[in-house]
Amino acid sequence: MRKIVRATTLATLIALPAQAQTQGDPAGSSPLLAALNWVQGTLLGNVATSAAVIAIAVVGFLMLTGRIEWKRGLVVVVGAFIIFGAVTIVAGIRSLAGGL
Numbered sequence: 704m705r706k707i708v709r710a711t712t713l714a715t716l717i718a719l720p721a722q723a724q725t726q727g728d729p730a731g732s733s734p735l736l737a738a739l740n741w742v743q744g745t746l747l748g749n750v751a752t753s754a755a756v757i758a759i760a761v762v763g764f765l766m767l768t769g770r771i772e773w774k775r776g777l778v779v780v781v782g783a784f785i786i787f788g789a790v791t792i793v794a795g796i797r798s799l800a801g802g803l
Contacts, residue, residue, distance in 0.1 A: 746786060755783045 728736065745751065762779045765771040785792070 743790075747790075752787075755787070759783055 759780055762776045766773055766776040
């Protein structure tokens with residue numbers, strides 16, 4: 704009998720996060736979502752994209768001329784990929800978590 708109670712309790716605890724994910728946005732979260740959407744638009748907008756292209760071009764030139772070490776230059780390039788690919792990375796993680 705105890706095994707059944709433990710299994711039921713475990714199943715309930717596992718199902719709780721799934722129920723939390725199916726609900727809509729919490730009340731009062733609209734200003735927070737608006738602020739986060741603004742930050743996302745700023746980080747991924749035309750100005751940010753232009754700045755990233757210029758930064759990668761300058762760092763690439765500095766790496767080729769030997770004025771900056773390759774490790775530091777690759778950090779800049781990988782950082783730009785992470786910033787601009789963050790939405791895709793999170794979507795992939797969420798789809799993997801939803802499939803469990």
